[in-house]
Amino acid sequence: MDKGFLFEEEIIRKLLEIISSSKSTSSQDAKPLRAVGYVRVSSQMQLEGSSLEDQEERIRAYIKSENWQEVAILKDPAQSGRTPKRHTFRWLKRLIRRREVDVVVIDRLDRLSRNFPALLNFVKMCKDHNVKLVSLRENIDLHDPLGKLILYILGILAEFFSNALSEEIRIKCHMDAQRGYLSGAFRFGYCKGNCSSCTDPNGPGYCPRYGGPDIGDGKVRVPHPIESHAVRLMFSWYASGKYSDADIARRLNTEVFTLPDGTKVRFRTKGKPGAYPPGPFDKDAVRAILINPIYIGVVTYAGSDKNGRKRRKPIALYPGKHQPLVDPETFWKAQLIRKNRYHRSTSLKHPARTYPLSGLVFCSHRHSPMRGISSNGGRNRYYVDKLCRQKRNERHQPNVKAEPLEAQVEEIVGKIKLPKAWKERILAYIYHSEGMAHLERKRAALFHHLEAAKELYRQGLCSRQELEEIRREIQRKLTTLLPTQTPVAQKALSLLDDMSLLLSRLTDEEKNLLYRQMIAAIFVQGDCIKAIEAYPPFVPLSPHFVAIGTVKPLL
Secondary structure, eight states, rough: OOOOHHHHHHHHHHHHHHHHHHHHHHHSSSOEEEEEEEEESSSHHHHTTTTHHHHHHHHHHHHHHOEEEEEEEEEEEEEEEOOOOOOOOHHHHHHHHTOOEEEEEESSSHHHHHHHHHHEEEEEEEHHHEEEETTTTTOOOOTSSHHHHHHHHHHHHHHHHHHHHHHHHHHHHHHHHHHHHOOSSSOOOOOOOOOOGGOOOTTTOOOTTTTTTOSSSSSSSSEOOOOOOOHHHHHHHHHHOOHHHHHHHHHHOOEEEEEEOEEEEEOOOOOTTTBBOOOOOOOHHEEEEEEOOOGEEEEEOBBTTTTTTOOSSSSSEESSOOOOSSSHHHHHHHHHHHHHHTOOOOOOSSOOOOOOTTTTEEEEOOOBBOEEEEEETTTEEEEHHHHHHHHHHGOOOOOOOOOOOOEEEEHHTTTOOOOHHHHHHHHHHHOOTTTHHHHHHHHHHHHHHHHHHHHHHHHHHSSSSHHHHHHHHHHHHHHHHSSTTTTHHHHHHHHHHHHHHHHHTOOOHHHHHHHHHHHEEEEEETTEEEEEEEEEGGGGGGEEEETTTTOOOOO
């Protein structure tokens, strides 16, 4: 072989070795890619398994095998994939926009989102910021046309599966609510009662029944021996009108509860499994409990609207199988206090000002609402048209002093005379929980008995004297259906006959509730009441009342 050829071959081989070594050296000198893992589970029940841990373990192993730098493993426990409004998911997008991450590693695409548009937006964000997206299960290349097609198909399938699953869950939740069962989520104040296999966050090391015999079947919630007392304290404190949500949270965090064996414990929240452990109360935790009607023994159902959005307020209440912790009177009194405070919070240092005419006073000119405000430490109270105050050229309605206006309304309502039939209905509810319906059934049964006695008389099966005795007995029972001669009935009648006396016994919150049942709007012109629009049944009861829609704006 020619020596010149061998010499050239040796040169080429040496050159290739140098190029190879320089590549390896440059790759060693280059900084490793910064990788962030993202894991998510969608329900409380999944938290009890190892779904989060499995995802995290696979992601960590993959990042290590690729010699990438692990920046963080971001977690969204118990978060639905149907919405992109997840705290940790938002943080992940913030890291991408700040260019603090080079690779995002997920276990499956549906962990990112089960909302197809949101998933596409996230993929586009990664592409715009030159961030590589790695899905371990699907193993697709999003820069390849086939990979993009697979992404679209998988995204649509994930959204379809989510919608179908949500519909099944909605049906099951509705059926459970109708049967009186609370949802499977942990509810503060209650536990499942399966003490021998307890998984409640406030079970091990906290509950005195933990590890003991079961006191429930796991389906019907039973009162938690510590949390139930905290719930009762919350409602009693708030119903007193002296405490705000923040005041109650501070007091609960310092309150000491003594167990039957003398052990002293402090109240704490249930926390959120997989997200944060049980801990101190804050005002939001207290508020969520105080507005929840499950504590009077009912089950709420909210469901979703036709667009799939979860309703914020329940649309149905069903009798629950669980034991109530609070009586309905205390619960609804707390709701009334909260309603009358509107967005203002009250506390021991800064008590809320109450206005009996809240939501009822309107300006006669533009029919704009007038809101109650106070000054000088609450000693001066007014009803103010804020819209009027904002328009300098149209300040037609001055501030109205609250006391004279409230006195006028109380005098007008105090002169109302309730019809006799209305008094009977009210007394019926005092003595019978079903009111007049109960009385009508009793009366129908007595009249049926009387007709049967008359038929026996016509057939000659009973004498005239026996018929008269039956008639007198039935008449006596009819008169005792409404025991108006009892002390309670006499006291109720005295209040119903004199509305001014009744109003003098009511608090400002109770007056506001009573006025709202009778009056739709009070129109004010200057310092005087121009008209009072009342609901149809009450219009004939006072010459000052007019029908709704009678008063027209002046401007």
